[in-house]
Amino acid sequence: MxxxxxxxxxxxxxxxxxxxxxxxxxxxxxxxxxxxxxxxxxxxxxxxxxxxxxxxxxxxxxxxxxxxxxxxxxxxxxxxxxxxxxxxxxxxxxxxxxxxxxxxxxxxxxxxxxxxxxxxxxxxxxxxxxxxxxxxxxxxxxxxxxxxxxxxxxxxxxxxxxxxxxxxxxxxxxxxxxxxxxxxxxxxxxxxxxxxxxxxxxxxPTAGTLQVLRLPGFALLTGAKTCFTVCATLVSTFTGLYLVDGARLGGWVAGTVLALNGALVVLFQQSLVKRTSDRAAPRMMAVGGALYTAAGVGFALVTRLRDTAVPTAAVALALASMAVYTFGEIVIAPTSDGHAAELAPPGLEAPCMAVYQASWSIASVAVPAAGALLLLASATTLWTVFAGVALLGALLSAALGRAAQGPPDHTGRAREATAADG
Missing domain, CATH: 1.20.1250.20 (MFS general substrate transporter like domains)
Incomplete structure (x- = not known):
């Protein structure tokens, strides 16, 4: 071991x-x-x-x-x-x-x-x-x-x-x-x-929040991560309530849909990350954001299918939407975390990760109240906003890709500084 x-x-x-x-x-x-x-x-x-x-x-x-x-x-x-x-x-x-x-x-x-x-x-x-x-x-x-x-x-x-x-x-x-x-x-x-x-x-060296956000690409990365974290918190907080009360599907459906998320992560995350780890991180995050957006549209349509002549289609769509969301999660989570580590200069890993992970605190504060108000307005509204936030995350990821000139070479910069000092 x-x-x-x-x-x-x-x-x-x-x-x-x-x-x-x-x-x-x-x-x-x-x-x-x-x-x-x-x-x-x-x-x-x-x-x-x-x-x-x-x-x-x-x-x-x-x-x-x-x-x-x-x-x-x-x-x-x-x-x-x-x-x-x-x-x-x-x-x-x-x-x-x-x-x-x-x-x-x-x-x-x-x-x-x-x-x-x-x-x-x-x-x-x-x-x-x-x-x-x-x-x-x-x-x-x-x-x-x-x-x-x-x-x-x-x-x-x-x-x-x-x-x-x-x-x-x-x-x-x-x-x-x-x-x-x-x-x-x-x-x-x-x-x-x-x-x-x-x-x-x-x-x-030390750095505050503003100094960290001024690092190349870090503000765009943190913004995209915040969008994706809001989406993840919405799913974990409201999916069960939405499927049972909003879509009027049984509790067993909600349990199965949520269990599918964990099962797919365990089964596929390792292999998928290995296959995609050499691809540009912003591009993979944009792909994950697109999957989140599609999942949000799918969840929004579940309530409409429930009232059709084939209500079992609503169950199938809920499962399919969670599967699409989960593959987006598998793509986004390790890719964005790894890119944050890559952008963090040596010696500033902890302050950089703290600022980057503030997205979870933001989501924990904003999502419960905002999500409840959206769900009270209508179930479709909740998932429409979800899709919009996911799309914004995908666009920020694409902007991060355009802004990046390649991964930061902190070691190279250190060598140049040492040579200049010499």
Whole structure:
């Protein structure tokens, strides 16, 4: 397990699977957990997460600088080491202020984990190798999430707080095991040569949000990623509700459609990323945006087909739309993540990934309220807006391709600077 599989040490991939099993158990039932075990209202949970995500949008680059100063892999280990006892604490019913504080801390730690993970992979690989690395991590996490959600569903179906507490304890254990595995990786000589130095970057340059967005291509990339993240959040938040209440299809249809997404990612992401990793990233993102747009049109037509003489066609269209969306997701996620790593200058991986990943905080703030209003207007309106946002992401990706003169050669620039200094 200590070997290297492509740019990623196998221990690193193993740690991601372990972490994702626990997250897959807890995340789908997090709202239920805080409402039932911690006695928080839905509004309290939503307000807390909204405030935290707004703060993270503003302070993303600062968080990235903190991760950069501590060290990418070291930050990832510390975050998991702190989350383990925090989730053990979750099993105790806390006073409302303490429960809200724990929820806010968990959201900040989640963001720090993603920044650390992205910066770690950005240090490991560049170019096509970075896309393959992000694809491998995405595949590993989806395997873990699928396994975890199945087990979590069984525990949550007991309709008791005991099952939910067991879920939190398993998630805590997964964080602890992940921290131990990453510590073992950090101490291995062979792995160290593969991953490089992950200690504090005291001599590294620093950058704020505006400086990061001024990097060549980074503003266009972040804009396109934000569009695609809004689409992804709409799908994960509203697909089930739309198919059951809006399209009046059975709950089994919604479950099958959502399960199809995870199954296709697990089955096809690795092979598809390997086949496309040497193609221009902006072009592949534009293709993914076009697939998202087509999926949005398909979902919008589901309600109309439901009222026709062949309602089963609505089920088929819902499945086909999710399949098209998923292939767009498979294309976009590792490609855009890898391109962000490629655009990040050495020493600025964490601030760059923090600004780039602010798209998820933006979507978390904007989508629930805006999506609910659109769905109240009409189901078709929701998916029409989805298609429009996806099309905007595709256009921004195309603009990124036109603006790019080729991948930035940070090493070459460093050599030129050294020669000039000499």
């Amino acid at each position: 200590g070997g290297v599989d492509g740019p990623l040490p196998r221990l690193f991939v193993s740690a991601m699977i372990v972490d994702a099993v626990g997250s897959g158990m807890f995340m789908p039932f997090a709202l239920l957990y805080f409402v039932r075990v911690q006695d928080l209202g839905v509004a309290s949970v939503g307000t807390t997460l909204t405030v935290v995500n707004l703060a993270l949008i503003v302070s993303g680059a600062a968080l990235g600088r903190l991760v950069q100063s501590v060290g990418h892999l070291r930050s990832l280990i510390l975050v998991n080491a702190v989350r383990a006892p925090l989730f053990v604490l979750y099993t105790v019913t806390l006073p409302a202020p303490a429960a809200v504080a724990a929820l806010a801390l968990s959201a900040v730690l989640d963001k720090a984990a993603w920044v650390s993970l992205g910066a770690t992979i950005a240090r490991l690989a560049r170019g096509p190798a970075a896309r393959r690395a992000f694809g491998t991590v995405g595949w590993a996490r989806n395997v873990g999430l699928c396994l975890g959600s199945l087990v979590g569903g069984l525990l949550a179906s007991a309709h008791s707080s005991t099952g939910l507490r067991v879920i939190a304890l398993v998630d805590a254990a997964s964080f602890a095991v992940t921290a131990v595995v990453l510590l073992r990786l950090r101490g291995q000589g062979a792995a160290q040569s593969a991953v490089g130095s992950f200690g504090p970057g005291s001599g590294a």
